[in-house]
Amino acid sequence: xxxxxxxxxxxxxxxxxxxxxxxxxxxxxxxxxxxxxxxxxxxxxxxxxxxxxxxxxxxxxxxxxxxxxxxxxxxxxxxxxxxxxxxxxxxxxxxxxxxxxxxxxxxxxxxxxxxxxxxxxxxxxxxxxxxxxxxxxxxxxxxxxxxxxxxxxxxxxxxxxxxxxxxxxxxxxxxxxxxxxxxx
Numbered sequence: 001x002x003x004x005x006x007x008x009x010x011x012x013x014x015x016x017x018x019x020x021x022x023x024x025x026x027x028x029x030x031x032x033x034x035x036x037x038x039x040x041x042x043x044x045x046x047x048x049x050x051x052x053x054x055x056x057x058x059x060x061x062x063x064x065x066x067x068x069x070x071x072x073x074x075x076x077x078x079x080x081x082x083x084x085x086x087x088x089x090x091x092x093x094x095x096x097x098x099x100x101x102x103x104x105x106x107x108x109x110x111x112x113x114x115x116x117x118x119x120x121x122x123x124x125x126x127x128x129x130x131x132x133x134x135x136x137x138x139x140x141x142x143x144x145x146x147x148x149x150x151x152x153x154x155x156x157x158x159x160x161x162x163x164x165x166x167x168x169x170x171x172x173x174x175x176x177x178x179x180x181x182x183x184x
Contacts, residue, residue: 001032002032002033002034003032003033003034003071003072003177003180003184004033004034004035004036004069004070004071004072005026005029005033005034005035005036005070005071005072005073005074005180006036006038006066006067006070006072006073006074007022007023007026007035007036007037007038007073007074007076008038008040008073008074008075008076008088008091009022009037009040009076009077010040010075010076010077010078010084010085010087010088010124011076011077011078011085012041012085012087015158016078017078017114017116017150017151017154017158018076018077018078018112018114019076020154020158020159020160021076021112021114021147021150021153021154021160021169022074022076022112022114024159024160024166024169025074025076025112025145025169025172025173026074026173028169028170028172028173028174029173029176029177030173030174030177033177035074036066036069036070038063038066038067038070038091040063040087040088040090040091041087042059043059043060043063043087043090043091043094044057044059044060044094045090046060046090046093046094046097048097048098051097051098052098060094063091063094063095064094064095064103067095067103067104068103070107071107071108071180071184072107072108072109072110072176072180073104073107073108073109073110073137074109074110074112074176075088075109075110075111075112075128075132076112076113076114077111077112077113077114077121077124077125077128078113078114078115078121078124079113079115079117079119079121079122079123079124079125080124082123082124082127083123083124083127084124084127084128088128089131092104092131092135096135102135102136104132104135104136104137105135105136105137106136106137106138106183107137108137108138108139108140108176108179108180108183109132109137109138109139109140110139110140110145110172110176110179111125111128111129111132111139111140111145112125112145112147113125113128113145113146113147114147114150115146115147115148115149115150116148116149116150116151117148117149118148118149119148120146120147120148120149121146121147121148122146125144125145125146138179138183140172140175140176140179142175143168143171143172143175145169145172147165153165
């Protein structure tokens with residue numbers, strides 16, 4: 001049975017290293033998996049008054065509806081100030097409301113952090129995982145997906161040139177697919 005996996009990337013930058021690695025990683029999912037790119041850059045900022053007063057922006061409605069069509073989620077994040085970018089946190093907040101109607105509940109997730117630095121987005125990865133616990137999203141624990149020194153791993157076209165990294169990401173996606181199947 002076909003599974004749909006949402007790909008949510010916390011970097012809005014053109015030629016984003018995070019997006020480049022995430023898309024190449026997601027392509028390693030088995031053939032019976034469909035990857036759906038979920039756009040979060042145009043989401044209105046979350047304000048509970050809009051939910052409470054039934055003035056929900058169209059961007060929230062579309063996002064919430066689209067997320068209801070996915071079976072699992074790949075979160076890919078750069079690290080901003082030892083945490084996730086605001087656009088990613090906003091998407092999490094929009095999807096978790098209104099209270100009792102979270103689109104995240106029980107969806108399997110995996111977290112990928114990408115950084116040009118040696119720490120590999122460790123802070124963002126763990127900060128995001130903390131939110132996933134509250135959202136009741138079972139997250140793949142192993143392998144942990146930290147990609148550091150990313151500029152040394154990519155060619156001029158943002159393709160991963162390191163065979164070891166490609167194998168690691170392929171193995172991770174096979175493990176994620178098995179994780180999704182076990183939770184289905």
